[in-house]
Amino acid sequence: MIVIDWGTSSFRAYRLAEDGSVRERREAPLGILQLKGPHFAGALESQVGHWEAEDDGPVLMSGMIGSRQGWAEAPYVECPAGADDIVGRLMPVEWRKRKLWIVPGLVDRTRGVPDVMRGEETQLFGVLETLGQGSHLVCLPGTHSKWVRVENGRIAGFRTHMTGEVFAVLKQHSILGRLMSIGADDDAAFGEGMVRASEAGGLLHHLFGVRTRGLFEEVPATSLASYLSGLLIGHELAQEADGTARVVHVLGAPQLAPLYARALARSGREAVILDADAAVIGLYRLARNLPRKNV
Amino acid sequence: MIVIDWGTSSFRAYRLAEDGSVRERREAPLGILQLKGPHFAGALESQVGHWEAEDDGPVLMSGMIGSRQGWAEAPYVECPAGADDIVGRLMPVEWRKRKLWIVPGLVDRTRGVPDVMRGEETQLFGVLETLGQGSHLVCLPGTHSKWVRVENGRIAGFRTHMTGEVFAVLKQHSILGRLMSIGADDDAAFGEGMVRASEAGGLLHHLFGVRTRGLFEEVPATSLASYLSGLLIGHELAQEADGTARVVHVLGAPQLAPLYARALARSGREAVILDADAAVIGLYRLARNLPRKNV
Numbered sequence: 001m002i003v004i005d006w007g008t009s010s011f012r013a014y015r016l017a018e019d020g021s022v023r024e025r026r027e028a029p030l031g032i033l034q035l036k037g038p039h040f041a042g043a044l045e046s047q048v049g050h051w052e053a054e055d056d057g058p059v060l061m062s063g064m065i066g067s068r069q070g071w072a073e074a075p076y077v078e079c080p081a082g083a084d085d086i087v088g089r090l091m092p093v094e095w096r097k098r099k100l101w102i103v104p105g106l107v108d109r110t111r112g113v114p115d116v117m118r119g120e121e122t123q124l125f126g127v128l129e130t131l132g133q134g135s136h137l138v139c140l141p142g143t144h145s146k147w148v149r150v151e152n153g154r155i156a157g158f159r160t161h162m163t164g165e166v167f168a169v170l171k172q173h174s175i176l177g178r179l180m181s182i183g184a185d186d187d188a189a190f191g192e193g194m195v196r197a198s199e200a201g202g203l204l205h206h207l208f209g210v211r212t213r214g215l216f217e218e219v220p221a222t223s224l225a226s227y228l229s230g231l232l233i234g235h236e237l238a239q240e241a242d243g244t245a246r247v248v249h250v251l252g253a254p255q256l257a258p259l260y261a262r263a264l265a266r267s268g269r270e271a272v273i274l275d276a277d278a279a280v281i282g283l284y285r286l287a288r289n290l291p292r293k294n295v
Numbered sequence: 296m297i298v299i300d301w302g303t304s305s306f307r308a309y310r311l312a313e314d315g316s317v318r319e320r321r322e323a324p325l326g327i328l329q330l331k332g333p334h335f336a337g338a339l340e341s342q343v344g345h346w347e348a349e350d351d352g353p354v355l356m357s358g359m360i361g362s363r364q365g366w367a368e369a370p371y372v373e374c375p376a377g378a379d380d381i382v383g384r385l386m387p388v389e390w391r392k393r394k395l396w397i398v399p400g401l402v403d404r405t406r407g408v409p410d411v412m413r414g415e416e417t418q419l420f421g422v423l424e425t426l427g428q429g430s431h432l433v434c435l436p437g438t439h440s441k442w443v444r445v446e447n448g449r450i451a452g453f454r455t456h457m458t459g460e461v462f463a464v465l466k467q468h469s470i471l472g473r474l475m476s477i478g479a480d481d482d483a484a485f486g487e488g489m490v491r492a493s494e495a496g497g498l499l500h501h502l503f504g505v506r507t508r509g510l511f512e513e514v515p516a517t518s519l520a521s522y523l524s525g526l527l528i529g530h531e532l533a534q535e536a537d538g539t540a541r542v543v544h545v546l547g548a549p550q551l552a553p554l555y556a557r558a559l560a561r562s563g564r565e566a567v568i569l570d571a572d573a574a575v576i577g578l579y580r581l582a583r584n585l586p587r588k589n590v
Contacts, residue, residue, distance in 0.1 A: 114511055
């Protein structure tokens with residue numbers, strides 16, 4: 001079978017054996033921001049057309065390819081949701097006179113203002129069996145960090161924090177970036193930012209302190225980005241430190257997961273880093289019961 | 296006398312009579328970001344040289360002209376500070392073979408991480424007499440909002456919130472801006488943002504809700520900027536709602552002061568809008584005891 005993790009900025013395809021093992025993989029900078037409307041089919045053709053010619057297994061895609069700006073909008077499935085709910089709502093699209101399938105995103109409406117994910121649900125399905133029964137808290141750090149409550153193999157609900165994007169825009173476009181210069185990650189400055197996040201005043205006030213601590217040279221210019229990162233991640237963690245979960249499972253890119261794991265340890269919680277290849281496993285689990293090409 | 300409010304993006308000069316009344320005024324887009332190092336004297340020459348030739352009164356400047364990027368760095372005076380402390384630390388610079396004076400900024404070190412202002416202290420000196428004795432809370436909304444505790448005619452301490460700048464960079468450079476379209480201010484959406492700010496989840500989470508409420512068309516695209524504004528100002532006000540001040544005095548630009556006054560009213564507090572020309576009055580009060588040109 002062919003499974004594809006197709007996001008905003010990248011395209012990652014995997015040709016899988018019956019048992020889910022990866023036989024071949026392709027990666028290209030063909031995210032949905034790079035491609036315009038009618039070009040999705042052509043991009044798929046160029047990347048995996050030769051696989052599909054030889055393989056009669058299902059083709060399944062997840063990520064922003066199912067968004068309004070993607071190939072076709074796959075409406076969000078409501079939480080709580082398990083893999084079965086998602087499988088029942090896979091969205092078919094026509095390609096090469098056959099069907100291929102898009103994984104819908106999830107919406108959490110349990111807290112009033114809706115929260116959404118698209119792509120992360122597939123990564124989560126890749127770790128549900130590892131997590132097992134009971135209640136678990138999973139953190140998927142990133143541009144938009146997700147904090148997910150998993151209960152007995154189902155996604156009960158989640159919350160998104162714009163931590164990564166706020167960090168990037170403040171560094172690039174605000175007055176805070178002007179005092180920063182390039183430097184190695186500074187773990188001590190990151191820790192000072194986390195401590196600051198636990199103090200009074202609120203985030204909008206703490207942000208100004210990034211400037212003043214730079215102005216008075218209390219934090220070197222090369223460490224200000226680490227201080228800002230610790231401040232923002234500290235604010236994120238403080239909101240998710242509800243005390244019900246002793247262990248936090250971290251599922252993220254190899255650069256980011258250890259940073260969050262250390263931040264969790266600093267705030268007195270145990271972090272377990274999960275397999276970052278979870279998206280492929282999740283796609284396999286969702287795809288394995290889909291019909292073959294000629295069925 | 297000649298007094299000048301010289302900030303990051305604008306230059307405003309006033310020729311004052313002995314009693315502080317404004318005889319003439321000039322305004323130019325000659326902020327310190329527009330001018331480079333050695334050009335301050337020339338800019339002053341071109342703008343007010345003819346006034347100075349006829350007038351032997353003192354020349355006093357305040358604002359970012361006293362910063363590291365300005366004409367000369369006037370070191371910060373520590374809080375608590377009154378007008379006398381500032382007058383004692385006015386920074387002289389040479390111009391046309393005479394002295395002119397720069398108002399130093401203030402630093403508040405009473406809460407650990409330092410906080411600073413430069414220019415706002417002069418506006419505050421313009422309203423101290425109006426406020427009178429006792430304890431007062433003054434809010435100066437803006438790119439970097441200041442919340443100032445005034446006690447018996449002195450500036451006891453203050454806190455800055457980056458509300459205005461965070462609003463601008465998120466609107467222009469983050470994913471939140473992509474769903475927004477231009478529309479009139481929407482007071483109802485602003486109010487919904489303020490309510491959201493009082494709920495659980497924290498600012499980084501609430502920001503993502505600007506996107507989801509737009510995605511699900513719960514808030515129209517033309518009102519999303521008002522919703523974001525209410526959310527950010529709501530978070531700012533929540534931090535300053537310490538309950539010790541029943542009345543908040545608002546000192547700001549004519550567009551912004553009424554917005555904050557309405558936000559304060561929504562959060563159950565009384566707002567009094569102060570004279571926005573406070574900078575000129577403050578400059579007059581600081582300048583009136585300075586020596587004349589030939590003394």
